[in-house]
Amino acid sequence: MSAQSAENADLTTVIGLEVHVQLETDTKIFCGCPTEPTDDPNTQTCPVCLGLPGALPVLNEAAVEAAVKVGKAIDADIPEETRFHRKNYFYPDLPKNFQITQYDEPVCADGELEISVGGERRTVGIRRAHLEEDPGSLQHVGGNIDNADYTLVNYNRAGTPLMEIVTKPDFREPEETRAFLEKLEEVLEYLGVFDASRDGSLRIDANLSLVPSDEVDDDGTISEDVLGAANRTEVKNISSHKGAETALQYEEGRQKDLMRRGRAVEQETRHFNETHGSTVSMRSKEEEKDYRYFEEADLPPLQVSHWKDEISIPELPDARRERFQDEYGLSDEAASKLTSTKQVADFYEDVAAEYDADLAATWVADELLGELNYRDMAVTDVDDRLDEVKRLVELVAADDITAKNAKEVVLRGMLDDGDAPDDIVEREDLGKTDDDAVAAAVTEAIEENPDAVADYEDGDDGAINFLVGQVMGKTGGSADPGTVNQKLRAALDE
Template identity: 70%
Template sequence: MTAQAVQTDEHAVVIGLEVHVQLETATKIFCGCSTAADADEEPNSRTCPVCLGLPGALPVLNEGAVEAAVKIGKALSAEIPERTTFHRKNYYYPDLPKNFQLTQYDAPICQEGELEISVEGDRREIGITRAHLEEDPGSLQHKGGSIDTAEATLINYNRAGTPLVEIVTEPDFRSPAETRAFLAKLEEVLEYLGVFDATRDGSLRVDANISLVDAEEVDDAGEIDDSVLEDANRTEVKNISSHKAAEKALAYEVSRQKNAVKRGRALETETRHWDESRGITVSMRSKESEADYRYFREADLPPLEVADWKEKIEIPELPDARRERFVAEYGLDSESASKLTSTKEVADFFEAVAEEFDPDVAATWVADNLLGELNYRDMLITDIEGRLDEFSRLIELVESDELTVKNAEEVVLRSMLDDGDDPETIIDREGLGKADDDAIADFVTEAIDENPDAVDDYHSGEDGALNFLVGQVMQKSQGSADPGSVNQLLREELDA
């Protein structure tokens, strides 16, 4: 097994990730406590003897969490063994109420997968070492400062026991930018699977391992032997909570390590905390080794066997496959196909519209008009769930020549999103019915008669004169005329 790296001057950068994904289940992984967090909930109110680790409490595995893990394994083209086991990972953190974490060790539910990423047109496979189920610790709130300056730290166990899948990659990343691309792609896949909600606070958290090795150890294919990596001092950076933060944290850490080497200082094998507010990493402790965790089998959970039902668990069409199908089936360009498959909900919405209208028309309205207006308002496609018929009606009014494209885009669609009204209500209220041909012809004549200077400029070949006259007609029609038709009528009158 080898790792890929990018050569930069005297050193090559090698990065591997541990991604903690919060699964979307109704209850926690080993008990019946709810995973639904209310904004105003009291600390330590969603707890029970099991997730608090009280004496005598016994865990019961959540079937939904197992199903979600199997789906993730299939999406990552991973091996899913017939039998897997749980272990206790023993270490002290204040947010681990029982002083150990129930996790998987030498028999994870997903093994040896991969995920393809693209960075600046370069497509590569990132190896997935493993993905395993485990329980989330609680959460800490540092009062009066950050982790190293706080006056006090409060502990909330409401999150303790929330089901996680930890996805561990090979050290295949060549740069911080590649880690950002990977996390974005992974999140996209997880949302398509329906096992993950990116809007939840702390739903995806990242630990990154960074090493510098001599550039001479990188072969012509950009690979590094495992023996070299084993001898390298590895720094772990924790508390990374977003794609952007991952790129920033790793860029800082790579720079810090290179500067240390230039100054002749040895790099320590340590765990560092990413302080996002200050944009720096802070040393926390020396890096634990595997032996420090004293893994041993969890006696209260029998081996998990999924052989009889893992093949029955189906996964939906994933983003890359759907993107390729949109290009082939609907004749879309790659950029439009990417926009329209950015989330499963967007892709579903487009396909519903494409059933009623030409695919090019549907793509323009959904990818350009609708998504653009939603992004401007910080809204998601799910915020207009149930309004597909209204949106389709808007397109129908334009296609049937009852409403101008300009009024549809700039007035009706925006009002639909801002006020929640249907197209007909907005059209009636704003008086946006399309003007008839006779009325437009009258507006054209009036614009020519009232603006002789612009007419002279047009005949002199000035490009802006015609646009000015079009604007005058549009103003007279209160936007109800079609700009293309107005342009044509003006040319006919002026050239007669």
């Protein structure tokens, strides 16, 4: 599409993603070097991952098993035979100057992933998912990729198992990519093949183009001819869900602005500057022929299609969410929160096995996750203290402390100061006030506040809240507000 013809046309945004996921294995994909992160650069290397002459790759079986698990989770086809190729391209952080990857026979093809966008569920097609080796990492000193004083290379990451997941161009808004990446990360975490806490564990390249809206079919599909005629840009070096959304929002606006001014969109590769939230030109866009793929002679073809039946995968987030609704009677919102990560879901089921399911949902989904989110923390930050959280739920379930004190004093004290729940209860004297003490406090509150009593008797139901507050103050907050409310009404209505 020319710039002139597009200038006044209604345009549709078309986005596809290439998501690079580090697979969680003990050793690299083609050698025995460890993948455990370290602060010491260039210490986890060997002749194979350094590309020294005569060093031969040996495929890591665990990486292939992880790839098959991903294939099953996205309902992909796993072919009878898959093989590796050499991708010839200059990588300053991959010492042998080619990458062992998969080309036309990937380990997974034609999958899909269902996501929720704006309350509506839709399916994103996944064209392929293939195995390859990760390059090393670059540290740009004194600036960023385009203005650094110099660059340091760390080869520790070179050779880490990587799975590249390539979607179909099914996204129409940048916001949709964020939903997809969040869902994909959930699935990978449930499978146990991915550790989001690792630096660089998930990196995204995004392709965006604009096409005339009248070229989009009623079902949302776009022909290959239309896509081929649109000049697309590839945005690289995106490292987060939010970053993907921000980069694509900028790129969408940049291309629309060019077309409004009658200028052509160049087909190019651009770098995402996370600090400024913008993209900058890196180079012209490579084509497939530029990589000069040819078969990797040092690795034989793989026959792993039967592994799809032999390798099991755990219950995935969507299935678990539906089961939580059916089995525990939870709302869709609560079930979604409780299945956001496998660790959260496992902890909820552990609590619900001993206490009321609704009480467990309230304390895990609302109280615990809410307080963690407020502190910019995750469940992984308190995974060694979940028994203490469970003990707090026990105190509430046994009616030993009020839910208000449990949340506002005990839980917050646990997270802020690291104290154990029983220690906080004892130190703050939060044991629940007995019925006789509550009754005495109710009598005192009524006698000391005749105006509020008169307001209540005149039909001002809000006055009861003032009286509840007076009783709670007299009991040091250790009375149950609901019980106080009942006792006050019973006394006032006599």
